[in-house]
Amino acid sequence: MEAILETRKLSHIYSAGTPFQRTALQDVDFTAYTGEYLGVIGHTGSGKSTLIQHLNGLLKPTAGQVLYQGTDIWSDPKVTHQTRFHVGLVFQYPEYQLFEETVYKDISFGPRNMGLDEGEVDRRVRRAAEFVGLEDKLLDQSPFELSGGQKRRVAIAGVIAMEPSVLILDEPTAGLDPVGVEAILGNIRDYHAATNATVIMVSHSMEEVARSVDRLVVVNDGTIPFSGVPREVFRHGDELEAMGLGVPQITRVFLRLRALGADIDPSVYTVEQARAAILSALGRKGAV
Amino acid sequence: MALKDITLGQYFPGKTPIHRLDPRTKILLTLYYIVALFLADFLLTYALLFLALAAGIAISKVGVRNIMRGMKPVVLIVVITTLLNLFYTPGTPLVTIGFLKVTAEGIWAAFFMTVRILMLIAGTFLLTYTTSPILLTDGIESLLSPLKKLHAPVHELAMMMSIALRFIPTLIEETDKIMSAQKARGADFETGSLLQRARALVPLLVPLFISAFRRADELAVAMECRCYHGGEGRTRLRQLKYRRADWAVIVLGLVCCAAIGVMGRFGL
Numbered sequence: 001m002e003a004i005l006e007t008r009k010l011s012h013i014y015s016a017g018t019p020f021q022r023t024a025l026q027d028v029d030f031t032a033y034t035g036e037y038l039g040v041i042g043h044t045g046s047g048k049s050t051l052i053q054h055l056n057g058l059l060k061p062t063a064g065q066v067l068y069q070g071t072d073i074w075s076d077p078k079v080t081h082q083t084r085f086h087v088g089l090v091f092q093y094p095e096y097q098l099f100e101e102t103v104y105k106d107i108s109f110g111p112r113n114m115g116l117d118e119g120e121v122d123r124r125v126r127r128a129a130e131f132v133g134l135e136d137k138l139l140d141q142s143p144f145e146l147s148g149g150q151k152r153r154v155a156i157a158g159v160i161a162m163e164p165s166v167l168i169l170d171e172p173t174a175g176l177d178p179v180g181v182e183a184i185l186g187n188i189r190d191y192h193a194a195t196n197a198t199v200i201m202v203s204h205s206m207e208e209v210a211r212s213v214d215r216l217v218v219v220n221d222g223t224i225p226f227s228g229v230p231r232e233v234f235r236h237g238d239e240l241e242a243m244g245l246g247v248p249q250i251t252r253v254f255l256r257l258r259a260l261g262a263d264i265d266p267s268v269y270t271v272e273q274a275r276a277a278i279l280s281a282l283g284r285k286g287a288v
Numbered sequence: 289m290a291l292k293d294i295t296l297g298q299y300f301p302g303k304t305p306i307h308r309l310d311p312r313t314k315i316l317l318t319l320y321y322i323v324a325l326f327l328a329d330f331l332l333t334y335a336l337l338f339l340a341l342a343a344g345i346a347i348s349k350v351g352v353r354n355i356m357r358g359m360k361p362v363v364l365i366v367v368i369t370t371l372l373n374l375f376y377t378p379g380t381p382l383v384t385i386g387f388l389k390v391t392a393e394g395i396w397a398a399f400f401m402t403v404r405i406l407m408l409i410a411g412t413f414l415l416t417y418t419t420s421p422i423l424l425t426d427g428i429e430s431l432l433s434p435l436k437k438l439h440a441p442v443h444e445l446a447m448m449m450s451i452a453l454r455f456i457p458t459l460i461e462e463t464d465k466i467m468s469a470q471k472a473r474g475a476d477f478e479t480g481s482l483l484q485r486a487r488a489l490v491p492l493l494v495p496l497f498i499s500a501f502r503r504a505d506e507l508a509v510a511m512e513c514r515c516y517h518g519g520e521g522r523t524r525l526r527q528l529k530y531r532r533a534d535w536a537v538i539v540l541g542l543v544c545c546a547a548i549g550v551m552g553r554f555g556l
Contacts, residue, residue: 053468056472058468058471058472081474081476084471084472084473084474085474088472089472090472091465091468091469091472094469096465096466096469096495096498096499097466097469097470097473097491097495098495099490099491099494099495109470109473109474109475109491110473110474113473113474113475113476114474144498158473159472159473162473162474
């Protein structure tokens with residue numbers, strides 16, 4: 001697989017040289033591959049938000065490099081500015097960034113900053129709105145009249161409309177009700193499937209991430225202790241628990257069953273996998 | 289530079305004798321000091337006040353560098369005042385550059401005015417650097433409480449002030465966050481003509497105002513939920529109390545201030 005975004009020995013220190021100095025990232029080597037759906041997981045204050053703000057050049061590394069398609073994004077101010085369009089970042093609670101009179105205008109803010117012509121802007125706005133399930137009639141409304149969940153979709157559409165090759169979402173489901181959570185996760189999956197863009201989803205909820213992603217990166221204390229496919233990462237159940245992350249509930253049940261002496265494969269993280277694992281274990285028993 | 293690095297009026301926690309003085313004592317002292325600065329008229333009186341200020345800074349352990357850092361935003365005002373005094377004080381001309389005249393009196397006036405402003409700022413910074421915003425507003429409320437007899441809304445004003453102070457860091461953080469979010473959508477706050485830059489602020493200011501109003505609304509509801517109904521009959525968790533050191537400092541400060549006033553009168 002080809003790497004699209006990489007960090008090399010990335011370190012970041014906040015308020016360096018003052019009494020409030022704090023190291024947020026320490027020699028982090030992070031890689032995202034073209035077209036993958038990547039989950040970044042870590043508890044509050046682990047450094048995950050600092051990490052993703054480096055990926056599109058919002059924060060400048062104290063030490064180390066950030067590479068987009070092999071080019072250092074800080075090599076030239078123009079490259080830095082362009083990186084913001086290639087690597088789209090949706091912040092936590094993005095609805096607080098809405099400012100335009102209509103939904104349409106707000107979504108078009110990003111594409112307009114890219115200097116695209118009117119026709120292209122229009123095409124992108126409508127496509128982005130469709131991806132997040134916003135009906136046409138909403139486009140002429142004020143974003144401030146919408147519900148919380150709808151505002152969030154508008155904000156996400158505002159980034160999708162730039163058609164970035166890498167889409168990063170920081171806790172996109174925070175504060176939504178279960179229906180809203182499912183809808184947003186579905187939108188993101190559809191977007192990933194339809195565009196083949198790299199999607200990076202940041203979360204502190206294992207349950208949520210485990211179901212969608214191809215690969216997981218765990219951030220703890222400004223470093224990346226492990227990464228890999230969910231199955232691999234969840235083998236470190238105890239260490240994850242110590243970091244305050246935990247594993248999905250179903251995995252925890254299976255780890256406990258295993259500890260109680262059941263002959264069962266504990267590396268499951270969805271209910272379907274659990275069902276298959278139980279059936280196969282029962283099958284073996286039946287054969288004996 | 290991140291917005292968070294602004295130090296203007298920031299509180300530096302500590303346990304020095306100055307930190308432990310009652311906030312009212314410190315406010316009174318600062319007032320004495322300001323009055324004395326304007327009564328002082330000549331080198332000796334300024335030297336005495338400078339000594340007092342230096343002693344205060346030394347005891348508070350705030351550090352000269354922090355005081356200097358806080359002065360940065362007022363440099364422009366100081367420079368303009370100095371220049372105005374230098375060129376527009378009537379008297380015997382020393383040098384004439386075109387229509388500008390520099391007089392001997394002008395040089396004196398400019399020098400004293402600059403010293404006066406810088407010392408004024410340094411002194412008031414000493415107050416805000418060593419007193420937490422909450423204690424500061426408590427102190428102001430308590431000092432102004434006699435005005436309640438005249439139906440002045442002292443408590444309300446103090447409450448507004450503490451809320452404003454409390455939310456400054458929050459708003460700065462919020463500004464930082466919204467700026468980042470708009471930059472991620474390609475907004476450009478740093479380049480372009482003045483008009484372009486002013487227009488670039490719209491995507492920042494609209495969300496900022498909306499969130500400020502939302503916060504204000506939430507705070508009002510939260511306060512009402514806890515039965516806040518203004519200052520009447522309200523008691524405090526932290527009672528302000530003058531200790532012996534406070535009285536000593538208040539009396540001493542008053543005497544010094546009067547002495548400086550008298551010395552200034554005799555042209556010392």
